[in-house]
Amino acid sequence: MIRARWASLLLLLPTVPASAQVMPWIEANRARILADYVELLTIPNVAGDIPNIRRNADHIVGMMRARGLSPRLLETGDPSAAPAVYGEWLVPGATRTLVLYAHYDGQPVAPEDWKSGPPFTPVLRSERMDKGGEVLELPSESAAIRPEWRLYARSASDDKAGVMAIIAAVDALKAAGKRPSFNLKIFLEGEEEAGSPNLAAMLAKHRELLRSDGWVIFDGPDHPSGAGQVVLGVRGVVGVDLAIYGPVRPLHSGHYGNWAPNPAMMLSRLLASMKDEKGRVAVAGFYDDVVPLTDRERKAVEAVPSVDDRLREDLGLAATEGDGRSLAALIQEPSLNVGGIRSADVGESGRNVIPTIAEARLDLRLVMGNDHVRQVQKLVRHIEGQGYKVLDRAPTMAERRQWPMIATVKAGSGYNAERTSLDAPLATSVIAATRDHGATVILPTMGGSLPLFVLRETLAVPSVGLALANHDNNQHAEDENLRLGHLWRAIDVAAAVMTMR
């Protein structure tokens, strides 16, 4: 239905403006764009930190107002939910409406792990820090700025880069006297890194305002070859917090060792049971629901340039999982990842104790056919199969005395995978418009996640993603960074999309 409607619209389109050539303007204005961007990055944006999230939203509203984009905050009505920032550039006579999406919130930070500097004090470096990049002053002249420079800060790449690319592309079009080839709506989410818990409610509430023919998503890293990526789909994701219990108080490992059960050892055994040595998930039925790729999608995956050897070399890996299969092929499958484990302390703070609790952070990635609730259920059944009583909260003392092995499993608000067909007009249009601007890799599904499923479910629109940040950006971790050449390209691509046929 979507496809037919889009196709008929294409047939009705008047002649639209040719793609704007905005790179010269971008290059002439690099210093100013960079200064604006640094200002945006200094506002802490950890998802869920609502007071600071609102400071970001207000700042972005100010940036949009200065560009005449009629900005406003969209709310769900729930004061604990982050607002989205909405703006628009309506074009008289336009027969299409598209929404450009980015998100302005970021992943949590562990400041003590940041070597470059505090996560919300942006630092400019002459190249990647671990390759010797030195700290630079913010330049006042555009000519001095080198593409290999890196800007270090939380969300420098994920995903304030998307926000900045869209806003600067508007500047570039205006400077060139151009306008978009469709009614342009901008939707900037404020809680993507928290799993978009309120996105469905937000979209449903503002359904009329957000009416469109499709969404283009600016988020994610480029291909390790350096090519920008057009992404037709994303994996779904659901986070799971897991806790295993030992004695109610920490015990001296000498006086009680090899008598009291050790939750760190129990957690290790449980995690080890979840995957085999080749990295295949051993949870029963984990791969059962998967909808296979079409022939055309499979060929697209095979056409992705192989960078596995280079990546292994760069990352210091002598071998990778999946029995020799390529990265591009493996991310078409559901996964189970251990994002963190913790029990008592190690290193200088390590002590000879039996810990009281051992915790793990897991994330499950989903592909087409998987359902996030069902996937967690499979995991719970697996944990039960290992002998555990599974609870969704900490056990009571009575429960501890009753069950020898207790696991608390708390799933976050997840969402399913989404994929737009390679044959869909929106896909065809974006691929054609961005090919000459550096986005040459076509991925049926990227490894990361975006709540595109929610768009399909709530608004019945297709979506296409553009992944343009440097792949070595430390996204989600300490020392996140953006290569400046990649920022300029992202702006250029955003302008190309805004003026696409």
Added chain:
Amino acid sequence: MIRARWASLLLLLPTVPASAQVMPWIEANRARILADYVELLTIPNVAGDIPNIRRNADHIVGMMRARGLSPRLLETGDPSAAPAVYGEWLVPGATRTLVLYAHYDGQPVAPEDWKSGPPFTPVLRSERMDKGGEVLELPSESAAIRPEWRLYARSASDDKAGVMAIIAAVDALKAAGKRPSFNLKIFLEGEEEAGSPNLAAMLAKHRELLRSDGWVIFDGPDHPSGAGQVVLGVRGVVGVDLAIYGPVRPLHSGHYGNWAPNPAMMLSRLLASMKDEKGRVAVAGFYDDVVPLTDRERKAVEAVPSVDDRLREDLGLAATEGDGRSLAALIQEPSLNVGGIRSADVGESGRNVIPTIAEARLDLRLVMGNDHVRQVQKLVRHIEGQGYKVLDRAPTMAERRQWPMIATVKAGSGYNAERTSLDAPLATSVIAATRDHGATVILPTMGGSLPLFVLRETLAVPSVGLALANHDNNQHAEDENLRLGHLWRAIDVAAAVMTMR
């Protein structure tokens, strides 16, 4: 040789003073003793923190000087080593010399985990905190002090309680006009919790000063039944820091998950391989060197009152390891304990990353026949057997590219187990003297560790331990505490030992 010499000394002994009845004096002076003790506990004493360790040593020298114990600091000559505090009370005509030992250093602290208050701000509570114990002012009158009160601070029980018991017992004897039944030497170690890395050098250097017929060790918790314990032996111990490596920088779990090896999962698998489900260590040869208990020792273990059911109830454990065998029996065996694990973050700080490193802290406990170097070698061979290249330092980039699985294994300075025969005169003497003062459980080997092996190796003397702190003291962990009734008993027992036949 030792045994014969000691026995002949016993035959030659003149009539020695009867055991002093000092409890009335202790009870009348509880407020003053408590105030002195709180002052000692406010000085941070994490093993290895040499400036603060020296502040402790100087403070204790002051306490001993006030009691006429001719104190001095013993040094090894290495400025990075902690001094020991030495004092003495020589008795004209005495034919025996004994050394009383305690240690004034403490385990590391993670202040954020302490619920009672900062670890070096002692807090007095009306009972155990998790049973509702409320904060109390330090009392000015002894009569008001209740035995069930608890003093919370690092080393409140382990082992400044030993230091305080010895010093207060000297006060008690002097107040009663008594003197020890032997030349009394006091040796207070300052790096026991660091594994006593310099103890052998210290003892060798001060061999003449420390010449004695035996050592009595004040350290360790009482039996969970509440009875004080005479401990004939201790397990040896060696700490092992283990690190497993993933990619050199943290990776987004979506874009690289199920391709890049995950060190948290690798560590889990490795740890799980080290023990079976019943808690038996699966490292080849782990139990091979063990010297079995004698019949008399085995009977002593069987005579230890069983508190397993009560402990399980108190600790919230539905089951324990060792296939149903008792705590007293299990601590006669070598063990492998996971004291802590850490990779990236969990809970609120958890992120969807593939971590770069996963770390574990292990401790191996040893019994008679084990050797700490050999036991670590067995563990290293086990890790190699799981497919790892084992290094004693972090890998280079070239090594990461060469070996798919790399583990760094760093063993601390460990020591072996030690056991004094139940038939030894020192054992007989201590058992007889302390039986009526609450030390009624006789343990051939306690679960915890003390460097008594070093005493035997360096000075060729036997040793007997007295373990008197409350067993639920959170020793080595957050919220360490001492029950005040146990402090008074420890002083009483120390006085009984000083005047034993």
